[in-house]
Amino acid sequence: MIWIDGVLVSPGDRSLYGERMLRGHRVWDPYRSKFAALAHLGHGVDLPPSLRVLYLGAAHGTTVSHLADYVECVYAVEIAPRPMQDLLSLARQRGNIVAIMGDATRPEEYASLLEPVGLLYMDVASPRQAEIACAHRVFLEEGGPLLMMVKTRSIDATADPDEITRHVIDEISPSYRVKAVVPLEPYHRDHRALLCEGVK
């Protein structure tokens, strides 16, 4: 990952969604992107140029656009039609983004489009996040990490975030081993990032 004077950036020659530019690089704002927040909190994930990424819950494609600056290609899955339109325009500009409109709780509907990836990134607002993670295990290469952004408020609006996180870790344990739990404060409230690796 590229840092310029403590600012996380991605290589890109022009601003895509209004982000600041810094010496010919696009500034990657930790308040807008949980991936960037994770890097600022000391848990950056390596993004080699040969990496392929599967991104569930791509939304408007803010984080996707930065990842695509680094890696070989990003498979971006999103279900909501409105953000999907933004994601499609982004994909038209970037040759290495495959935008898939699909429901992450139903991978069988887009499984025929995906290849194995070296990084699985999840940022879905579904109460069934754990189930989704397990269902996509088959697309993650051996040794590749799963980055799971647990939106505790999407699972249960009233329960304790730590309690929910423990429950999620338990639920994904048949498929993933959790190596670190990172609260994303102060960048994102009530979010926990789980750094996981696939269980063989």
Place this chain on the structure above:
Amino acid sequence: MKYSMQRYWFGDVTESGCTRAEGDAAALAQRISTLTAAMEGFVPLRWEQAVACGAAGDRAGYLARLREITSLLAERKIRDWYARGDTLLIQKVRMLEDLDRAANLVAERFQEWDRALHPGPRDELRDTAPRQALEQARGHAEGAQIPVISSVDGLALARAALVQEVSAGAGDILPNCTALVGGLVAARLLSAAGSLDALARLPAASLQVLGARAALFAHLRTGSPPPKHGILYQHHRVHNAPRNRRGKVARTLAARLAIAARLDRYRGTRDEEFLKQADEAVRRAGRGT
């Protein structure tokens, strides 16, 4: 494990070889939308298989082709989504809500402005409603006040036209809900639920408090009394009911609405027999017999 046939976007792959899917991007997209992978024992494709199958020349060609097809698929889904009647109706309801908010905001500011212009003593003990103050200022409005008043008039005109469209649209898309609670309330419930599918899946207890989010979360967090009604309060049977019966009326109405929403989603036509019984049940709840 035996390697069974895997169906991918570019064709079917078996142990012995690959059968390429024929046709242009549209034909491939069509084929993909009919594919449902068996996730048990699913083996993701490797792009080299697509090349071996003749679907692409190299990695760049593979990605270009795949991107063409996924874009086509997504565009088609987005088009279908916007073509559904409920999407348009929801936009109209939300526009209506915004028009009301905007008109009230402007009227309130106008009232303060007018009071600063005419600080003299006034007769009424309590404040007049902002919209009423606007009416009263019509005679003496000056300068930029005049176009401000006419812009509020314009919003009122837009609102009247939109109410007609929303009511008509609700009658089309939500015939049973509209018969129970009227077009405006039915359309607002639809907007709060997000889609007709979502509305039809809501339990009655959720329908009852739809639109009372703040009160509901206050209840869940601090244990204050739960809300009796949200959007449903706007229905005359609920807000005209005696205070001690409102909860019961709202609960009964919500129970019937949950059925009506399912009828609207899965049948789409009025069910007179159901409506008669539902109306009677709500009436009974209001009387308390």
